[in-house]
Amino acid sequence: MKLELRGITKRFGALTANDSIDLVVEPGEIHALLGENGAGKSTLMNTLYGLYQPDEGEILIDDVPVTFAGPGDAMRAGIGMVHQHFMLIPVFTVAENIELGHERTRPLGFLDRRRARKEVEEVSRRYGLQVPVDALVQDLPVGVQQRVEILKALVRDAQVLILDEPTAVLTPQETDELIEVMRSLKEAGTSIVFITHKLREVRAVADRITVIRRGKVVGEASPTSTAAELASLMVGRPVKLEVDKATAKPGDERLRTDTLRVVDAAGQVLVDDVSLKVRAGEIYALAGVQGNGQTELTEALVGLTPVESGSVHLDGADITKAGVDAILDSGVGYVPEDRLHDGLISSFTVAENLVLDLYDDKPYRKGWSLDLDYIHGFAEERVSEYDVRTSGVDAAASTLSGGNQQKVVLAREMSRELRLLIVAQPTRGLDVGSMEFVHQRIVAARDAGAAVVLVSTELDEVLGLADRIGVMYRGRIIGEVPGGTDAETIGLLMAGDASVLEAKPA
Amino acid sequence: MATTEQATEVVVEHQVVDAQPLRTRIGVGAFLVLLGVVSLWFLGLKLDGSAKAHLNKLVLPGLATGVVVGVVILALAGYQLARGFRRQQVGLVLGGSLLLFVVAFLTWVSAHGDGARVDLTGLLQNSIGLAVPLMLGAMAGVLCERSGVINVAIEGQMLAGAFGAALIGSVAGSWFGLVGAAVFGALIGAILAVFAIKYLVNQVVLGVVLNVFALGLTGFFYDAFMQQNTQALNTPKVFKPIDLPVLGDIPFIGPLLFQANIVVYLTYVIIVAVDVALFRTRWGLRTRAIGEHPKAADTVGIKVLAMRYRNVIIGGAIAGIGGAYFTVGSVGAFGKNITSGNGFIALAALIFGRWSPRGAVAASLLFGFASALQTLLSFTVPGIPSNFLAMLPYVATILAVAGLVGRVRAPAADGEPYVAR
Numbered sequence: 001m002k003l004e005l006r007g008i009t010k011r012f013g014a015l016t017a018n019d020s021i022d023l024v025v026e027p028g029e030i031h032a033l034l035g036e037n038g039a040g041k042s043t044l045m046n047t048l049y050g051l052y053q054p055d056e057g058e059i060l061i062d063d064v065p066v067t068f069a070g071p072g073d074a075m076r077a078g079i080g081m082v083h084q085h086f087m088l089i090p091v092f093t094v095a096e097n098i099e100l101g102h103e104r105t106r107p108l109g110f111l112d113r114r115r116a117r118k119e120v121e122e123v124s125r126r127y128g129l130q131v132p133v134d135a136l137v138q139d140l141p142v143g144v145q146q147r148v149e150i151l152k153a154l155v156r157d158a159q160v161l162i163l164d165e166p167t168a169v170l171t172p173q174e175t176d177e178l179i180e181v182m183r184s185l186k187e188a189g190t191s192i193v194f195i196t197h198k199l200r201e202v203r204a205v206a207d208r209i210t211v212i213r214r215g216k217v218v219g220e221a222s223p224t225s226t227a228a229e230l231a232s233l234m235v236g237r238p239v240k241l242e243v244d245k246a247t248a249k250p251g252d253e254r255l256r257t258d259t260l261r262v263v264d265a266a267g268q269v270l271v272d273d274v275s276l277k278v279r280a281g282e283i284y285a286l287a288g289v290q291g292n293g294q295t296e297l298t299e300a301l302v303g304l305t306p307v308e309s310g311s312v313h314l315d316g317a318d319i320t321k322a323g324v325d326a327i328l329d330s331g332v333g334y335v336p337e338d339r340l341h342d343g344l345i346s347s348f349t350v351a352e353n354l355v356l357d358l359y360d361d362k363p364y365r366k367g368w369s370l371d372l373d374y375i376h377g378f379a380e381e382r383v384s385e386y387d388v389r390t391s392g393v394d395a396a397a398s399t400l401s402g403g404n405q406q407k408v409v410l411a412r413e414m415s416r417e418l419r420l421l422i423v424a425q426p427t428r429g430l431d432v433g434s435m436e437f438v439h440q441r442i443v444a445a446r447d448a449g450a451a452v453v454l455v456s457t458e459l460d461e462v463l464g465l466a467d468r469i470g471v472m473y474r475g476r477i478i479g480e481v482p483g484g485t486d487a488e489t490i491g492l493l494m495a496g497d498a499s500v501l502e503a504k505p506a
Numbered sequence: 507m508a509t510t511e512q513a514t515e516v517v518v519e520h521q522v523v524d525a526q527p528l529r530t531r532i533g534v535g536a537f538l539v540l541l542g543v544v545s546l547w548f549l550g551l552k553l554d555g556s557a558k559a560h561l562n563k564l565v566l567p568g569l570a571t572g573v574v575v576g577v578v579i580l581a582l583a584g585y586q587l588a589r590g591f592r593r594q595q596v597g598l599v600l601g602g603s604l605l606l607f608v609v610a611f612l613t614w615v616s617a618h619g620d621g622a623r624v625d626l627t628g629l630l631q632n633s634i635g636l637a638v639p640l641m642l643g644a645m646a647g648v649l650c651e652r653s654g655v656i657n658v659a660i661e662g663q664m665l666a667g668a669f670g671a672a673l674i675g676s677v678a679g680s681w682f683g684l685v686g687a688a689v690f691g692a693l694i695g696a697i698l699a700v701f702a703i704k705y706l707v708n709q710v711v712l713g714v715v716l717n718v719f720a721l722g723l724t725g726f727f728y729d730a731f732m733q734q735n736t737q738a739l740n741t742p743k744v745f746k747p748i749d750l751p752v753l754g755d756i757p758f759i760g761p762l763l764f765q766a767n768i769v770v771y772l773t774y775v776i777i778v779a780v781d782v783a784l785f786r787t788r789w790g791l792r793t794r795a796i797g798e799h800p801k802a803a804d805t806v807g808i809k810v811l812a813m814r815y816r817n818v819i820i821g822g823a824i825a826g827i828g829g830a831y832f833t834v835g836s837v838g839a840f841g842k843n844i845t846s847g848n849g850f851i852a853l854a855a856l857i858f859g860r861w862s863p864r865g866a867v868a869a870s871l872l873f874g875f876a877s878a879l880q881t882l883l884s885f886t887v888p889g890i891p892s893n894f895l896a897m898l899p900y901v902a903t904i905l906a907v908a909g910l911v912g913r914v915r916a917p918a919a920d921g922e923p924y925v926a927r
Contacts, residue, residue, distance in 0.1 A: 049805075051804075051805070070804075070807060070809075071804065071805045071806065071807050072806075072807025073807075075806070075807055081805070083805065086802075087799070087801060087802035087805045087806070088799075088802060089794075089795055089798045089799045089802055089803075090798070090799075090918075091798060091918075092794075092795070092798070096791060099791075100791060100792070100795055100802075100803065100806050100808070101792075101803070101806025101807050101808055102806070102807075103788040103791060105787075105788050108787070109787040109788045109789055110786055110787050110788075111786055111787060111788060111790075111791060152806070267527060
């Protein structure tokens, strides 16, 4: 099946998300759609899948124009989509999730579960995608959930499979497996549209690459292009992919945790006996797949989450139960992973957000009230220093792009003399340009003598920045390795396999 | 066609936990100790040794029953505290203990009242009668909330149904009255649907408003028309009980369940239909899907909004039938606020029943039993404050739910409007 998009334009109010985009997907090819976050890739695919109606342009299947009023039409036409955020119902079984929407029934609408199961098992065998048919989706690891999503499309005889940022949630090993699956699907004749912003994966698997920037197709590239070429095409200017940093000069021990344990309300252990030491002037990265206790660990460090047992020391002083305010005042900067919910108050202005944790100290207050003039001047200074693109310091934070919002958070947290900087997922959702900037700032904080704890699920980021790496798995730090360690070792640790460390002691 | 054997094994980790968490173990244990002590002491030893209890035709010694029940429950409590039952058994133990306690309580009621006869069949019959509107209201709630729309307007739908049944039943006959009740209930359901689904109004506020709306509107029409012409507009015939052949002749169970009127039988049918349909049909799978994750349902081509409209309106109709039970099913006339909060209790039953039809029915029966017991006590034991005694079943319910059900999980998208695109 040949799929063609011709002149697709989609506007949301004043924003043109897709600007007359042309795209041809030939039968049996893996076509990568490369672009930064917010470039309009997902909008384009949602239009193709019938979730949005294009304002202009048409979709052609085997050179015949079609219109999709909803996803149902797209599926009937042979298009399947695996969404970035899985469209699975956690409390349903795998089989129920797969059959939902095209159920096998007996008379009167009764479900024919046996036939549904057989169908799922048959397709899963045919494509080598093993899934536990009767398990609840919520009990499955993310990689397996993704297989369920792919099967959902295959059971409906999808000829074109759209994968929207499929590797964002996977470990490196799971990513390799996915790439294998993509190759075998291609051999079986299924075309794949692979949406991503990760250059390595594109080069590994794509037959053709279309690059999108700001809603427009800016060019096609061959998979033999270098990463730097692809990156500059994607961003529109030459970019440096490596992080510039000098060798670390670690000083005294700054942060120490001893057998730290965090337990949630349901009694589940989220952080399990974590003992770590971070020195002044070094970046300690906590790597790991999302949801292995990194979030809870950082929250425990700044006092946001109660600690069950164990202790946290900053420069020898016990801050385990000191409380958030006192901890921040003692020179801890905290960039939370969810900047929109935890890092900013999006309806507040940029200036207000810049003093969220400073306002009750001098010189930001004057007597009982805020010193608005001082705050205004301070905000202007920060905005120009951090190159925050905003219409003014009185604009609401919600009007800023993700990258600029993150700059606001960083600017606020780095406005003080820092002894410890905790940054979680600092570049999630950021374009390559902002990413460079954020990385430079983190390195600058280290060089100014702060201890830095970096939480990231992006392996490239961890490898680029870290002086030491601790890999978290199920609440534990299952291995600590030096900064230059190869990606494969860390990947295995992320998957919970600590045996690599015994083989070659670090 | 190439097949790639995936090297990775799919490992699903099932947490096989047989033991209960310590907190549950101690909590349930303490509750059992309380039950045991109360029945041993107050329901047993404090009684006059010769007092006899009359339950139906059964004669039991009051003191002995209380003591035996007390000792059995205390023994169970001891095991629970010392060793802990397995998780699957806790419900059974707790339920059994509560049942024993209720038996001891009833013998106490009879023995304490100097051998006043406790009509067990009558008591249970009343319980079911009182539970019928609750069960229907709860089924209405199941339909709405499983598809993601909170229905606080059950009360209003019932009231509209009761009014419709009385009005149309008087004019055109009880059968039409029943249909009218469903239509009136569905109308309130339709208003709920439009404002909740299309205009995204906060569903709890909307439900409360609709209740007040139904109360005011039926009250107004009652004053303005029904009162003026009671004979023509407010004298629906009550459905006569029908003895089902064979089933109605089963001792004890027959008179309890199968000598009722058509509204009660219709209730049985609706309960079974909702339970079967929800878990075994395509409609049910899709309904649960749109209540859990509407976007996922949308992406596989299910029309989320259309389904929600349909389910909320059907739910309204069922609640309307629940309202009809008050007029054409039992009393035979409409009165202002005749449903008197039953819709809210149905909502509570729905939540206690964890949004499942079976659980909701069980909770409704429990609430029905509690009300029936209160009525019974006010007759048989005038000496003690019956309000206080009538509290006991509710207290027991709350503790049982807290101990057994634990954290209640609503459908994930319950009350979340879905904005398609």
